[in-house]
Amino acid sequence: MQQLNLLGSAPTVRCRMEDSKEQPKEAKLWGGRFEKGVTPAVEKFGQSVSYDRKLYKHDLMGSRAHASMLAKQGIITVQDRDAILNGIDEIEKRIDDGKFNWRADREDVHMNVEAALIELVGEPAKKLHTARSRNDQVVTDVRLWCRDAINDIVQRIKYLQVSLVQLARENEGLVVPGYTHLQRAQPLLLQHLLLAFVEMLERDASRLLDCQARLNFSPLGACALAGTGLPIDRHNTAEALGFTEPMRNSVDAVADRDFLIELLGANSIIAIHLSRLAEEWVLWASEEFGFLTPSDAVSTGSSIMPQKKNPDPMELVRGKSARVIGDLTTVLVLCKGLPMAYNRDLQEDKEPLFDSVETINTVLDVTAEFAQNVVFNKDRISKSLPAGHLDATTLADYLVYKGIPFRTSHDIVGKAVAIAVSKRIELKDLSLEEFLRINPVFEEDVYTFLGVENSIAKFRSYGSTGAEPVAEQMKFWISKLGM
Structure with a gap:
């Protein structure tokens, strides 16, 4: 299977970070009412550009839309707009080329870009922040970033689904023991078990897309919290940025991060699903189970024990769920x-956001790679199937066919299991005479319900582990995923 090379949710920012001590002091863009500058410790403590510069593409997108709207509304001239847009293009090129000087004394991505724009084009750039605050600017950037990040995650989910369906396709007909309480329960087709994770991942993708639809509303123009008296057109900027429409309430627009929490919640559910898959495969790779063997390409060894072959990637997938x-x-x-509305505390939302998205992308990719390298x-597995009386429930169904209430059937089969356990044999090895001593309803046809192969063949309900229902599930997923 061809390995996808998917980009992250934002390009790597190749740049140099200039320490404020190396820069001549400059007036803060917000410094008009201040007589003294902040201390070096406060300046270092308050900067966020070391990580929020990841938002630069989306910050520049927002500024382009805002400048164009200001000109359309006659708030700035067309000449000023063009100067601003040309300056933004130059700044983007410098950042892309790793030639932009990010300065900690300019605090964040927004102030770094604005100060650089003023240096480039002069007075027109000072008009860009008209009818805009960093409060609405940053949340606009973050919503745009999250929108793109969701698309990336959904792509990776689909790739993992394809990997799991392909693994299921390669193991058609393989019966494995199914477990509840980590005790032998009923037989399952391996395909059925793998498709259970495909279903979980499908809900994960759907959950992300639901989140994307809810976050796709524009806060731009909400300003600090109260909006503005200037004749801006928020619908114009919302449309230009691909938002559904502007947010109705300016306080809500800048104050809440529920959309971000929802994304991190969706990522956490993905992480839990992948952690469960990882746990299954770590157990199955153990000597005690021995159900699967990962290839050398996705295994590691021990620094002291020469014989070890560890499924480390799956252990890390399991561990990184805690991080997400x-x-x-x-x-x-x-x-x-x-308290309402905006507070500087919200600066602290970005590092966990970036970390969650980066981590979930990595674990999705690694899980897909592991699935492609496991046998x-x-x-x-076949030799393990006789243990645990996996066909006991099917035997109870046999008695239901004979007209016995299920609760009574359960009791009868329990007695049969007790005899088999005492003799250390399978249910199918009990003689008909032994069955008849338990209950006279048993006939020779009981043996068509016993043994894991016969048991699997009896499953027919929609979504069950029978050959026909599983074949229908496989057909559905192969079609849906375009395989």
């Missing part, structure tokens, strides 16, 4: 009890 859940918890606690040990 931690990112969600960080933002939940961050937003708890904040199920059919002989070992």
